[in-house]
Amino acid sequence: MNTLDITRTIDIHAPAKKVWAALTDPALITQWFGDTAEFIAEPGAKGEFGWVDHGGSFRILVEHVEEPTTLVYRWAREFDVDPVAGNSTLVRFDLEEIAQGTRLTVIETGFEELADPQGAHDGNATGWRNELGELVEFLESAEAAPA
Template structure:
């Protein structure tokens, strides 16, 4: 089975610390990402959230693998009602003179083959592009 990985980079005109807060503060996250009441950046912590789409409510279950503020946040990503598979998401923040580049990696998408077309690499990629290119961008512009 061929490994499927998404790599997306976006540069935002803010410090790594401010971008880290946007990515990891649960009050802030609900304005651009999802509302995650039990969100935590503690290594080993588990959190979950629901996303509505045309197929109904999708449960997302995650577990934090690594945290190094404001540089890296890595966690597992599962859809237990649709798939046996697990993927891994890494948010890496890279300071650049007066800005910060976010490099997102979402690996292990081949593990969701049992879940159908809604869990394809293309669907995940378009979702991340929308979240990072539109939602997060608009949120940061309002700040």
């Protein structure tokens, strides 16, 4: 593991099916992760996540899917460019059923290939802390659709 990798593990009081839906359904993704989402959970699918505050959309390429346990996509660091080695990172979500619900582990790698590795890492480390907090809040609220 590279020292610039980001790893976050959280426990969510919700079934894995519900967590998976929040990671893969564009209507649910926008409840916790960005303002817009185009996403299909299929290897090779292209999509994007947009944030109004950041002024644009970040494109993604889905690399691996094992529903409902593993999702991997590459996402571009810059707005409106296709993600390729050197301008993107790889994000992996692993879901594990636990007695209280679901344990979600997020691992983001590839920062060392970026123009500003430490800056990108630090920004995304803070981002994941905030976004995963919003995911837990959303999934554990009455607003999230039942599984």
